[in-house]
Amino acid sequence: MEDKDVQKIKVPLKEHFGNYMVPVRDALEVFSGKWKIPIITALSFYETCGFKELERIIEGITPKMLSKELKYLETNLLITRKVENTRPVTVTYSITEYGKTCSTVMTELYRWGVEHRKKVFNIEGQTWDKC
Template identity: 50%
Template sequence: MEKKNITTKGVNKVCKHNIRAIHDALDVIGGRWKISIISCLTFQPMRYSELLREVEGISGKMLSRELKELELNQLIIREVLNTQPITVQYQLTEYGETLKHLTLTIADWGLNHRKQITEN
């Protein structure tokens, strides 16, 4: 019986550790728009106007806010290009690229979930 309590305590410790890590991740990439923005940028660098078109439903003000937060968290780079007129594009950092697999996994899950719900 004592062995079971140790195992239960170990599981609780791992569970708490995982939950804390999930909360940390969601603080950075959570919300309605960040994953969509990251997902768009996994395919190619994009200008602000391109992101505004691709991320359906986001307002310009919200896109600006989300891009600033993603840049602050070192997931994207804002690059000012020497063009006429000046162009700004956004791209994932090497660190941000580590989220590519996660976005693809979420997209796959979403497709499967939609099938599950619509077929039943």
């Protein structure tokens, strides 16, 4: 085999990148699905919300999905859950300082997404109201 042939042999990604893609997947999982970004955005904006408040703020979400995603975000340290000693009992969900770091990723996704719309749909500006 000659030297010039060596680069023609294409080996599995793992041999070049190892586990490079594992943290990329981790990050993606935090933002994937229909409701995680709305929840993070809501708690980033309002700082703290109750369960029913979130149900109203995030239009279309069912209590089952809200409950499920809140648990996910809590175990991932992005939000906290605190039961208040009120009558009736209220629960306040808050974004953590760590949760606020999501905004760097979301900003990057937003920037790229805007360019992508321009490129693929040839749409400029905020004219995608019917989406």
